[in-house]
Amino acid sequence: MTKDDMSTAIEPGPRVASPAGPGGARRDPRRRTLALVLLGCLLLPPLGLAAGWRYLRGVRRWPVERDAARVELATARLWAGYAVSLGILLGLVAFVALVFLADDHAVYRTFFDASVLRPNLRYLAAGFWINVKLFLVGEVVILVWSTLVAVVRELPGPAAGPLRAVAIVYTDVFRGMPVLLVLLIVGLGLPRTGLPVVSHFDDFQAALVALTLSYGAYISEVIRAGIHSVHWSQDAAARSLGLSHLQSMRLVVLPQAIRHTVPPLLNGFISLQKDTALVSVLGILDAVNRAQATSSYAASLSPYAGVALFYLVITVPLTRLTDHLERRNRRRRLARS
Incomplete structure (x- = not known):
């Protein structure tokens, strides 16, 4: 092949006009x-x-x-x-x-009949205060209990295998059971067993135990995900300094894990605040039970709407706080990257 033939063979063909016109590839x-x-x-x-x-x-x-x-x-x-x-x-x-x-x-x-809500507002608010107390106490107890379950599930070595199995079974069982069913089993079943201590729980204590068992299974998985989000080198560095596994978990890993999981934890506690309304099945005179009694007496659904407004006063600010923390964590991750 001559030089002229080679130049003819590699000569580019005519350019095809872009469908976008002179603006390039932009549409x-x-x-x-x-x-x-x-x-x-x-x-x-x-x-x-x-x-x-x-x-x-x-x-x-x-x-x-x-x-x-x-x-x-x-x-x-x-x-x-x-x-x-x-x-x-x-x-x-x-x-x-x-x-x-x-x-x-x-x-x-x-x-929204004011003539029904106004005279019963204090009565409904007193019932809602029971829900708030159950939420506040339950939040602390659930956080401690779920952290313990998450730490047990992360124990290393074959010696801790039985403990890990117990934590796994507990998590699987109570994540698979509805909260209402757990409330009925604990609140109505335990008093009939005659067992020491648990058979003498009052309704508030039984509701607290049932909510702790149910939400502890969910929150423990959130905390365990936070533990996994901490890089393994953090634990390795702590162990190289002579700390035991539990000391490394308590002083190094858990503080970072909890900080990473604050938004999902708040989401879980928002759900807990709403599910405190289920304790009315145990006969507790909470906001829902009082709204039901007032509604039957006044032949109006306004008490239910009033209790709904009580819940919104608590849950809406918590939801906005959760969104704010999620945005702040996202900005921090982007700044580090």
Whole structure:
């Protein structure tokens, strides 16, 4: 093959024009921007029309000023997105208002009757205080118990095999049983056994034991996941300094593990706060039991709505705190990486 033949063979073919045009590999954003702008005009016309004006400016600039046109289209998408989200929000608010106003304020009179709530508010609050005490005491007891179970499951060596097996069986059994069933077994069954100590539990103590057994199985797995998130070199460094396994776990591993698991722990305790309402099956005069009695007496469902508001006062701030801690942990991980 001659030199001329070789140059002919390796000569590149004609270039195929990019479907994106002079803008390179980036896709043309005009079509999807137009769809969002039209939806914004439909849901919230003032902002949608403003987004449409920026869209038209971007379309006019597109043939000659591609970068400036992309800026205009991006602004149009932003305003159209605001129009869509605000339109949906206002639509939901209007729907809720219509529900409350329909049928001569039937929803308000059924669930939020002030004439029923006002005289019984203190009675319901006293019952809710029982739920709060059960939650506060249970949170501490469950945290200690679940940490002990998690540490036992992480004991090394064959000598600790029986203890690990007991912890595994406990975790599997109580994670597989509904909390309500555990409450019935502990609260109604143990007093009939005649066993020392446990057969003399009052309803509050029985409810505390049942919630500890159920939630201890769940929370122990959360703590164990936190232990596994700590790098093995931390434990190895502690052991090289002469610390035993338990000392390394207590002084080095667990403090880091608990810090890593604060958001999921708070999620578990939020669920615990809600599940304290189940103790009403044991006859405890908590908020739910008192709401049921008040509702039957007043022939109104407003006491149930009042108790629901009590729970929201506790759970909503805890949920927001959990979200804040998750964001902070995410920022710290990104900063370290």
